[in-house]
Amino acid sequence: MSHNRKIMNTIDFQKQFQPYQVFSLQDIKKFFPDFSYRQIDRWEKKGYLIKIKQGFYTLSDQNISQSFSFLVANRIYHPSYVSLEKALKYYGLIPEEVFQITSISTKKTAEFDTSVGNFGYRHISPKLFWGYQLVKTSNSKFLIAEPEKAILDYLYQNPRLNTVDDFEGMRINEDSFAEYIDIKKFQRYLDAFNNKALTKRVNTFLNTIKND
Numbered sequence: 001m002s003h004n005r006k007i008m009n010t011i012d013f014q015k016q017f018q019p020y021q022v023f024s025l026q027d028i029k030k031f032f033p034d035f036s037y038r039q040i041d042r043w044e045k046k047g048y049l050i051k052i053k054q055g056f057y058t059l060s061d062q063n064i065s066q067s068f069s070f071l072v073a074n075r076i077y078h079p080s081y082v083s084l085e086k087a088l089k090y091y092g093l094i095p096e097e098v099f100q101i102t103s104i105s106t107k108k109t110a111e112f113d114t115s116v117g118n119f120g121y122r123h124i125s126p127k128l129f130w131g132y133q134l135v136k137t138s139n140s141k142f143l144i145a146e147p148e149k150a151i152l153d154y155l156y157q158n159p160r161l162n163t164v165d166d167f168e169g170m171r172i173n174e175d176s177f178a179e180y181i182d183i184k185k186f187q188r189y190l191d192a193f194n195n196k197a198l199t200k201r202v203n204t205f206l207n208t209i210k211n212d
Contacts, residue, residue, distance in 0.1 A: 013032070014059060023057055024057075052114050067142060073101045076119065077119070079129065080104060083104040084153055096171070109122055155198065
């Protein structure tokens with residue numbers, strides 16, 4: 001009898017959290033107040049759950065897709081949105097494959113090497129924490145920088161990039177740049193940074209893109 005109840009509890013748990021994809025200990029306790037931490041450990045050892053990092057889990061049959069990885073990035077270090085190299089690759093703005101999910105956060109810079117991927121976070125002032133959008137897929141949703149903000153985040157976080165050679169080395173795809181970048185929005189976003197050094201570097205970057 002107790003064995004049947006245990007199986008049913010497992011099924012109920014999977015039904016409850018399948019739509020969440022990523023869930024925390026707090027999420028579990030909200031729906032199952034009597035659920036013990038020992039039970040979480042047992043289910044992890046039996047392969048029902050995968051611990052992503054301390055306090056965050058997914059079901060063992062979860063498909064580790066790009067959208068899932070972006071959702072994980074959002075959830076395990078909040079607030080954050082995917083940006084920098086990974087967002088540039090997402091929009092086809094750079095050719096290189098990017099293996100780390102890179103994000104912007106108002107929290108301190110951090111990095112987590114987890115069971116479902118490597119996640120890096122770069123700090124930004126709360127006043128610059130904007131310019132991201134919610135993307136919904138068939139089975140997930142995540143926050144990612146708008147293409148204009150992804151470029152500006154990248155240049156802001158990499159001040160060593162300041163010459164024509166540096167910007168040519170980024171290998172920006174001109175077709176993707178023309179498709180995704182709204183120059184007027186880009187300029188508005190740049191103005192909102194209110195950073196003279198960044199503005200100077202961005203102007204060099206834009207001239208480099210135009211002349212390539």
